[in-house]
Amino acid sequence: MSTTATAVGVSPKRGIWGGGNEPLKASYGKLMMWFFLLSDIFTFAAFLIAYAAIRVSYPGYLGPEDAFIGSNEYWPVPELVFDAIPFFHGVHIPLAFVGLMTFILIMSSVTMVLAVEAGHRNDRKDVVKWLLWTILGGITFLSCQAWEWTHFIHGTDGGSVLTFVNKMGQVVTETVYGANLFINEYGPAAFAQLFFFITGFHGFHVTIGVFLLFLAFYQAAVGVYERRGHYEMVEKIGLYWHFVDLVWVFVFTFFYLI
Amino acid sequence: MASHENKSTLEVIPRNEEKIKKIWKTAFILLILTSIEFVFAFTLDRGILLYLIFIGLTIWKAKYIMMEFMHLGEEAKPLFYSIIVPLIFLVWLVIALMREGTDIFLLRW
CATH class of the missing domain: 1.20.5 (Single alpha-helices involved in coiled-coils or other helix-helix interfaces)
Incomplete structure (x- = not known):
């Protein structure tokens, strides 16, 4: 933001080659955060596009929705896989829980942008307040994800009867419950593998984000940024946090809706 | 020394209600777009048309996040x-x- 105090003081004595200049009117830290995020966009895009490529390489489930059973022969319908929410055991409520997670992450992004806005105004009290809300949102999201993973790994009551080559090299037909990287009751092995890698990589980003937010919260609360003269660190961590939200928007569409 | 360090040199600028209102407006738009995706997921038949709608809405949301939340447009x-x-x-x-x-x-x- 050009309207705020310049983050890097440029000493007139140092001149153009002495460092501390801002080529794109963004400080070094902010610029590097943007380029890091660009590289991260490519990483996540590679994951999601690989998901799409592997998905079209399998036949989709074409039968009626209420008669859906998981099989490693075809790709499952996501809304019929992700249909559980806590405390409602065995009830079919498609996508509600993941919708709640999306809502939580978007709201935490909103509180983050409010923290950044408060940082521009040098308002320590507001920064601390909104960062705390953001941390709360991040932790809630991670908890939801932990629950979802647990449910996904343990599976449904009925499981699915699958024919597959087991680890001993024999062709067996047996009931499979839940999911691991080798076999799962919902679809081909690649379905669970991609679920674990994509949502896991995103969850890893959220975890790092929560640590960074806590750092910013602590430093803002004890007045580090006030002494430094600007709240740019909140802005940089904010960029990262919005990126995490941005990725989730795509994961939500490609993994849960399509 | 310690008491000197804790002394604030920054002046707190009062809230600009218009800016904050704009942030909440963007949040509202994001929630509306997500709800539309939700409704479509249950009412429309699966197929290439629905997928294109989903991708379009997603890119639209991404635009709002990058432009309004990350202020990319102001760089x-x-x-x-x-x-x-x-x-x-x-x-x-x-x-x-x-x-x-x-x-x-x-x-x-």
């Missing part, structure tokens, strides 16, 4: 383009890998 133009233009490579990746996936499908089944 210097060279920075803006150095972030947006490289994404063109993803178009190639989508085409290449979708083609690849379709071919694997034809080989397998």
Whole structure:
């Protein structure tokens, strides 16, 4: 933001080659955060596009929705896989829980942008307040994800009867419950593998984000940024946090809706 | 020394209600777009049309997050383009890998 105090003081004595200049009117830290995020966009895009490529390489489930059973022969319908929410055991409520997670992450992004806005105004009290809300949102999201993973790994009551080559090299037909990287009751092995890698990589980003937010919260609360003269660190961590939200928007569409 | 360090030198600027209102408005738009996706997921038949709607809405949401929340639009133009233009490579990746996936499908089944 050009309207705020310049983050890097440029000493007139140092001149153009002495460092501390801002080529794109963004400080070094902010610029590097943007380029890091660009590289991260490519990483996540590679994951999601690989998901799409592997998905079209399998036949989709074409039968009626209420008669859906998981099989490693075809790709499952996501809304019929992700249909559980806590405390409602065995009830079919498609996508509600993941919708709640999306809502939580978007709201935490909103509180983050409010923290950044408060940082521009040098308002320590507001920064601390909104960062705390953001941390709360991040932790809630991670908890939801932990629950979802647990449910996904343990599976449904009925499981699915699958024919597959087991680890001993024999062709067996047996009931499979839940999911691991080798076999799962919902679809081909690649379905669970991609679920674990994509949502896991995103969850890893959220975890790092929560640590960074806590750092910013602590430093803002004890007045580090006030002494430094600007709240740019909140802005940089904010960029990262919005990126995490941005990725989730795509994961939500490609993994849960399509 | 310690008491000197804790002394604030920054002046707190009062809240600009208009800016804050705009943030909440953006949040509201994001929630509306997500709800539309939700409703469509249950009311429309699965197919290429629905997928295109989903992708369109997602990119629309991404635009709001990048422009309003990350303030990318307010950055210097060279920075803006150095972030947006490289994404063109993803178009190639989508085409290449979708083609690849379709071919694997034809080989397998």
